[in-house]
Amino acid sequence: MYGFPPLATQEGMSVTIEHEVPVDTVDGLYQSRYEAELRRATLLVGSAAVAQDVVSEAFCDVIRRWDSIREPAAYLNRAVLNGCRQAGKRRRREAPTDPAEQALAGRTVSDEFDHLADAVETLPWKQRAVVVLKYYEGRTEAEIAEQLGIRPGSVGPTARRALDRLRKEVAR
Amino acid sequence: MTDLFESQLTEALHRRADERHSTAPSLAELHHRARTVPASSTAPAPGQGPRLLLAGVFAAVVALGAIGAWRILSADDTVVERIDSADDPESEPGPAPVDPDDPLTWPVDDGSPEQFRKGPNGEIATFDGEVINDEITVFLDGWFIARWNDSDQVWNRPPAEPGTAIEVPLTQAISGDLTTVVEGDVGVAAEACGIPGQETWALDGTSFEGLHVYADRPELGDLLPRPITDIGAQPEHAADIAAAQADVEAALVGTDLEPIVTRLIQVDVEGDGIDELLIEANTADIDGDLFNNSDQYSLLLLRRIGAGGDAETVTLHEAIGEDGQPYLLRATIAAVADVNGDGVFDLVTRDDYFEGFGGSIWSLDGDPAIQVQGGCGA
Numbered sequence: 001m002y003g004f005p006p007l008a009t010q011e012g013m014s015v016t017i018e019h020e021v022p023v024d025t026v027d028g029l030y031q032s033r034y035e036a037e038l039r040r041a042t043l044l045v046g047s048a049a050v051a052q053d054v055v056s057e058a059f060c061d062v063i064r065r066w067d068s069i070r071e072p073a074a075y076l077n078r079a080v081l082n083g084c085r086q087a088g089k090r091r092r093r094e095a096p097t098d099p100a101e102q103a104l105a106g107r108t109v110s111d112e113f114d115h116l117a118d119a120v121e122t123l124p125w126k127q128r129a130v131v132v133l134k135y136y137e138g139r140t141e142a143e144i145a146e147q148l149g150i151r152p153g154s155v156g157p158t159a160r161r162a163l164d165r166l167r168k169e170v171a172r
Numbered sequence: 173m174t175d176l177f178e179s180q181l182t183e184a185l186h187r188r189a190d191e192r193h194s195t196a197p198s199l200a201e202l203h204h205r206a207r208t209v210p211a212s213s214t215a216p217a218p219g220q221g222p223r224l225l226l227a228g229v230f231a232a233v234v235a236l237g238a239i240g241a242w243r244i245l246s247a248d249d250t251v252v253e254r255i256d257s258a259d260d261p262e263s264e265p266g267p268a269p270v271d272p273d274d275p276l277t278w279p280v281d282d283g284s285p286e287q288f289r290k291g292p293n294g295e296i297a298t299f300d301g302e303v304i305n306d307e308i309t310v311f312l313d314g315w316f317i318a319r320w321n322d323s324d325q326v327w328n329r330p331p332a333e334p335g336t337a338i339e340v341p342l343t344q345a346i347s348g349d350l351t352t353v354v355e356g357d358v359g360v361a362a363e364a365c366g367i368p369g370q371e372t373w374a375l376d377g378t379s380f381e382g383l384h385v386y387a388d389r390p391e392l393g394d395l396l397p398r399p400i401t402d403i404g405a406q407p408e409h410a411a412d413i414a415a416a417q418a419d420v421e422a423a424l425v426g427t428d429l430e431p432i433v434t435r436l437i438q439v440d441v442e443g444d445g446i447d448e449l450l451i452e453a454n455t456a457d458i459d460g461d462l463f464n465n466s467d468q469y470s471l472l473l474l475r476r477i478g479a480g481g482d483a484e485t486v487t488l489h490e491a492i493g494e495d496g497q498p499y500l501l502r503a504t505i506a507a508v509a510d511v512n513g514d515g516v517f518d519l520v521t522r523d524d525y526f527e528g529f530g531g532s533i534w535s536l537d538g539d540p541a542i543q544v545q546g547g548c549g550a
Contacts, residue, residue, distance in 0.1 A: 042194075055196075060206035061206075063206035113180070114187075114188075117185060120188075131181070163177065163181075166177075
């Protein structure tokens with residue numbers, strides 16, 4: 001099927017995600033969420049450098065508004081998603097400038113996993129966000145709907161459309 | 173249940189995240205940056221309600237009206253007339269003639285930005301294909317049609333090339349976010365997210381196609397069992413207009429948003445001899461930075477008058493924008509007709525979203541109204 005190498009474990013591939021880790025200090029938020037936000041943002045924008053900008057900017061916003069934010073982790077989460085969406089629109093019109101990304105962009109796809117991950121980056125924003133939240137973070141449809149501000153009933157169809165598109169892409 | 177492909181997708185995403193993610197800056201660096209760099213525009217509004225500069229609304233209305241991107245329809249440009257005039261091929265440029273002996277042949281659209289026409293097989297609202305590629309919007313010159321015929325909601329897309337007539341099987345199914353099935357052969361067909369190619373209509377490099385709202389007639393009866401009046405700004409309807417504005421104002425209470433009625437339709441929905449008002453209030457801009465401001469909202473209201481003269485207003489759709497949030501669904505009245513042939517008028521809306529569009533049919537005889545949706549990104 002699709003030429004993928006067998007996975008060590010086909011069951012239980014869902015990721016353990018620390019949902020809404022309670023934090024009451026900036027340091028606690030940084031320790032618990034920064035790395036996770038950075039990884040997710042990297043998938044959402046397809047660039048480590050851009051993701052770094054987005055997450056650091058969002059985290060700085062949290063620092064500035066710390067006293068007025070009731071749920072810093074949720075705020076950071078939403079700010080990163082907003083930043084990724086906007087950065088993704090800009091990025092589509094720009095060639096990668098980071099040497100590491102240039103190397104990746106020019107490389108031969110090493111295996112089907114790379115091919116699949118590349119295909120995710122070509123999805124429209126909403127589909128890409130749903131895929132990353134669902135299949136990378138293991139979020140539920142209700143959580144995805146809340147994070148993206150969309151109707152819960154639209155998450156499933158969006159995911160199905162994304163999967164259809166990915167299947168076609170990797171089958172080429 | 174997670175299948176193998178989904179497991180592989182999860183693995184691929186983890187590999188990619190491990191491969192590409194960069195090292196986090198130190199907390200001290202972030203504190204320094206927070207002190208020295210201005211705040212971003214991507215921050216979510218911290219719990220406040222939407223705020224509005226009234227001048228901004230007026231500017232948006234004037235600008236949109238001027239460029240024709242947002243239609244504020246007059247009494248000469250009504251839903252009824254759109255439907256009726258499409259029945260008369262000489263009244264306005266309509267779809268290309270269709271061979272009456274071949275009900276499966278469909279006309280080619282003429283490519284104008286928005287068309288709400290009754291087609292040869294009873295479709296009541298047709299929107300040209302729309303391609304949204306960042307700031308660019310393109311309208312395709314093709315139609316497609318689909319309908320559901322069972323609970324599986326399986327989508328079969330007829331093959332077609334842009335600008336050509338297509339053959340449409342009478343029995344199709346649609347995909348989309350269908351929350352409820354309305355009885356009768358009624359459908360909202362919209363499938364926009366496709367890969368351009370032989371089996372889609374999308375132009376190269378684009379991903380959006382057309383939307384077609386469709387009612388399989390004529391066995392279901394008259395699409396327009398009673399008259400419909402698009403009130404617009406007719407002075408003789410001042411009381412209705414004032415009532416509608418009051419309803420919109422009530423829906424926006426607690427905000428600084430100005431109530432602006434963009435469309436007002438008078439219709440006896442149930443056939444009980446008492447007219448209702450369908451109220452559309454939209455300030456949402458479908459061009460530019462889509463729905464990304466707190467000065468934008470989209471409302472659909474139904475004002476009912478009881479036998480005793482008491483008014484009750486039902487909110488069909490309500491979306492109020494937030495700064496930095498693109499997730500405002502803009503609903504626009506496309507047609508009012510008895511789509512499913514039950515003698516009660518239904519409402520057809522075009523639904524625009526920041527990355528796509530769709531359509532809805534609202535069955536108005538229930539409480540709440542039943543909504544059937546189809547679309548992509550909407």
